[in-house]
Amino acid sequence: FKVRMDDLVSLCKRRGFIFQTSEIYGGLNGFWDYGPLGVQLKRNIKSAWWRAMTQCRDDIVGLDSSIIMHPRTWEASGHTNNFKDPMCDCRETKARYRADQVRVLRPKDDGEGLIFAFMENDRGPAEKKIRKLGSGDASNYEDLPLPEIALEDYPRIVGPDTRTPGTLTEPRAFNLMFKTYVGPVEDHSAVAYLRPETAQGIFSQFANVTSVSRQKLPFGIAQIGKAFRNEITPRNYTFRSREFEQMELEFFIRPGEDASWHDYWVEERIRWYGTVGLPEGRMHREIHGEDELAHYASACTDIVFDFPFGTQELEGIAARGDYDLKQHQTFSGKSMEYFDQENNERFLPHVIEPSAGVDRIALALLCEAYRMEWIPKDGGEAVTADPDQKRPPEGFEQRTVMRVAPCVAPYKVAVFPLLKNKEPLVDKARAIYGALSRRWMSFYDETGAIGRRYRRQDEIGTPLCVTVDFDTLDDDTVTVRDRDSMKQIRIPVAELEAYVADQVEF
Numbered sequence: 001f002k003v004r005m006d007d008l009v010s011l012c013k014r015r016g017f018i019f020q021t022s023e024i025y026g027g028l029n030g031f032w033d034y035g036p037l038g039v040q041l042k043r044n045i046k047s048a049w050w051r052a053m054t055q056c057r058d059d060i061v062g063l064d065s066s067i068i069m070h071p072r073t074w075e076a077s078g079h080t081n082n083f084k085d086p087m088c089d090c091r092e093t094k095a096r097y098r099a100d101q102v103r104v105l106r107p108k109d110d111g112e113g114l115i116f117a118f119m120e121n122d123r124g125p126a127e128k129k130i131r132k133l134g135s136g137d138a139s140n141y142e143d144l145p146l147p148e149i150a151l152e153d154y155p156r157i158v159g160p161d162t163r164t165p166g167t168l169t170e171p172r173a174f175n176l177m178f179k180t181y182v183g184p185v186e187d188h189s190a191v192a193y194l195r196p197e198t199a200q201g202i203f204s205q206f207a208n209v210t211s212v213s214r215q216k217l218p219f220g221i222a223q224i225g226k227a228f229r230n231e232i233t234p235r236n237y238t239f240r241s242r243e244f245e246q247m248e249l250e251f252f253i254r255p256g257e258d259a260s261w262h263d264y265w266v267e268e269r270i271r272w273y274g275t276v277g278l279p280e281g282r283m284h285r286e287i288h289g290e291d292e293l294a295h296y297a298s299a300c301t302d303i304v305f306d307f308p309f310g311t312q313e314l315e316g317i318a319a320r321g322d323y324d325l326k327q328h329q330t331f332s333g334k335s336m337e338y339f340d341q342e343n344n345e346r347f348l349p350h351v352i353e354p355s356a357g358v359d360r361i362a363l364a365l366l367c368e369a370y371r372m373e374w375i376p377k378d379g380g381e382a383v384t385a386d387p388d389q390k391r392p393p394e395g396f397e398q399r400t401v402m403r404v405a406p407c408v409a410p411y412k413v414a415v416f417p418l419l420k421n422k423e424p425l426v427d428k429a430r431a432i433y434g435a436l437s438r439r440w441m442s443f444y445d446e447t448g449a450i451g452r453r454y455r456r457q458d459e460i461g462t463p464l465c466v467t468v469d470f471d472t473l474d475d476d477t478v479t480v481r482d483r484d485s486m487k488q489i490r491i492p493v494a495e496l497e498a499y500v501a502d503q504v505e506f
């Protein structure tokens with residue numbers, strides 16, 4: 001993979017995409033803040049989704065439901081009982097691990113000692129550990145599923161971070177919902193939860209939304225909002241966080257049409273990822289087998305992306321039948337049925353649920369867009385730099401560039417006066433910036449050499465830079481420089497807005 005996570009993480013901090021939350025207090029694991037650029041990136045992702053889901057379609061309406069809902073909601077949805085991950089603790093280090101991310105390896109030749117490794121991602125860490133222990137090749141080991149390890153073997157497991165034997169508790173279930181209390185009394189009756197998904201807000205408002213929007217089946221309700229999960233091991237930067245944002249659609253259909261609408265939404269979502277700059281080649285469909293499906297689901301496909309730390313889920317698209325509406329009908333005693341005027345019948349619609357994470361998409365876009373490039377000083381095409389080589393070869397200079405699609409780029413255009421101490425240039429550049437910024441997020445910069453200013457915009461993904469120079473004062477034209485090709489063209493100021501629109505709008 002062309003991106004090293006360390007390089008990306010450091011750029012995100014340096015330029016203001018992502019900060020550790022509460023950094024001044026040492027941070028809080030699993031929580032992140034988005035800086036001036038990150039907030040724009042996320043807003044643009046959400047706008048692109050909202051536009052595709054609601055504005056460009058007449059069969060989907062929006063909703064913004066509350067984060068804390070009646071606690072019965074989570075009994076009905078099954079989260080109170082079932083939203084659990086298996087967890088085990090290391091007795092030595094006190095560290096906690098999601099049991100399904102622990103690998104225990106046994107030498108195939110009956111040799112002594114088991115190797116215990118916490119799986120950050122894929123298969124890497126366990127194999128590294130084997131090498132570190134000098135025990136040869138990973139193929140000499142076999143995996144032992146945790147529950148199958150005899151308790152007497154536990155003391156011999158090699159601890160996660162040391163060569164010393166560690167001990168693991170047996171896996172136990174841990175509910176991922178954050179608990180809180182509503183009102184001043186902290187007793188059982190005041191317990192409430194931060195929502196672990198936005199979807200249940202949609203199901204519980206199904207009857208209200210249907211009656212006010214006068215939609216007929218098939219139709220959908222879309223929502224974007226925060227969700228919270230007390231993940232046992234947040235990891236891979238923002239990929240698995242404890243607070244994150246979801247974009248969820250519940251698309252209600254007639255029973256029996258589940259398979260075709262499920263296929264439709266998988267393809268529709270893949271197409272959408274293309275519009276924000278995630279290419280088909282790095283996206284895959286992971287189809288859940290019969291034995292992996294929840295009992296009520298008839299199909300589930302994950303859309304996964306090749307991250308530098310492994311291929312991981314961006315979105316799940318599930319055909320959930322009438323499970324959710326039926327549960328809420330049972331638990332609330334209120335009808336969730338749809339009245340079909342044509343056939344004069346009432347029934348519970350089925351639903352297809354495409355559920356995506358904003359933060360994971362933002363991270364995928366950053367991984368996809370980030371490039372270190374070497375540019376021939378005598379002109380010519382840029383080449384991707386070798387991340388192991390600190391300096392570019394003779395005759396080349398290095399640039400970091402975020403090749404993000406214009407529709408999600410934090411800033412669409414930057415405007416520079418050639419010199420900051422020449423009033424007519426500054427006035428003209430300010431006027432152009434003023435006009436463009438009414439329509440797009442634009443950046444004004446007058447400090448440093450022009451080349452340096454281009455590089456700063458390259459690093460934050462701004463697709464176009466406009467430079468006002470002395471010729472502008474004579475003929476009212478400006479230079480427009482393209483981020484990806486680094487080519488420059490000269491165009492009249494009067495045509496600038498139309499040109500920018502053509503380049504950055506979708």
Ligand code: ATP
Pocket residue numbers: 197229231238239240241242243244245246313314315316355356357358359360
């Ligand atoms: P995973 O298997 O990775 O835990 P999931 O299958 O539990 O994810 P869903 O419950 O289907 O996830 O949630 C829908 C989407 O919400 C996911 O595809 C993902 O984009 C996002 N999401 C879920 N959990 C997190 C998290 N802890 N941090 C960031 N995004 C998340």
